[in-house]
Amino acid sequence: MPVREFLEKDRESLRSVYLVTRRERFCWLNGESLRESDFDRDTEGEKIWVFESAGKVIGFISVWEPENFIHHLFVLPAFSRLGYGSQLLKVCMAKIGRPAQLKCVSQNTVALKFYQSKGWYKVSKGVSSDGDYHLMETNES
Numbered sequence: 783m784p785v786r787e788f789l790e791k792d793r794e795s796l797r798s799v800y801l802v803t804r805r806e807r808f809c810w811l812n813g814e815s816l817r818e819s820d821f822d823r824d825t826e827g828e829k830i831w832v833f834e835s836a837g838k839v840i841g842f843i844s845v846w847e848p849e850n851f852i853h854h855l856f857v858l859p860a861f862s863r864l865g866y867g868s869q870l871l872k873v874c875m876a877k878i879g880r881p882a883q884l885k886c887v888s889q890n891t892v893a894l895k896f897y898q899s900k901g902w903y904k905v906s907k908g909v910s911s912d913g914d915y916h917l918m919e920t921n922e923s
Contacts, residue, residue, distance in 0.1 A: 785873040788830035788842070795839035796832065797821040803856045808890070808912075828853055831873055833866050843870040845878055852884040855893075871900060880921045888914040 788796075797818035804816050828844040841857035852874065857866045875882065885908070886893050894916065901922040908915055 784835050785831050785833050785869055788832055792830075792832050792839055792842075793822075796825075796830070796842050799839065799841060799856050799858055800824070800854070803859060806859050807892075808887075825854065829877075831870060831877075833857070833870050835861075835866075841866050841870055843874045845874055847878065850878045850880065850882040852882060855884075867896065868900070875920075875922075881919050883917060883919045885910070885915045885917055887912050888916060 800821040801816055801818050804820075825844045827846070829847050830842055830844045832839055833841040840861045842854065843852065843856075844854040845852050852871075855867055855870060857870070883905075884897070884902070886897060888894075888907075897918055900920070902918040902920045904916045905919045906917045908917060
């Protein structure tokens with residue numbers, strides 16, 4: 783199965799996935815301020831599942847388990863829209879409780895459409911250091 787639990791040997795690859803994807807896709811952030819080490823800080827204490835294909839790590843999902851809160855879902859841009867994010871989300875949702883929540887930056891319209899197509903719905907709005915966001919929730923598996 784290409785989705786598996788995080789192993790320490792994945793750290794360098796996941797740092798790269800996180801950095802490359804944010805720099806390419808998150809135009810509202812200052813790409814020069816982003817660092818590979820951000821992955822370590824931003825996923826500390828989280829459960830992580832990795833998508834690996836042909837020995838190459840191409841994406842991950844992380845969740846803060848005490849609150850069933852999905853914190854990150856990233857797939858390398860070269861592999862986007864091929865179903866890898868859906869597979870990561872499916873495995874994660876099979877492992878965590880309901881309801882589950884996540885925040886999606888309002889400017890990230892591709893991600894908003896993705897989550898809504900998977901049964902997630904907006905429950906509120908907020909503002910963070912990354913900009914305006916929607917708090918989203920699902921009760922579906």
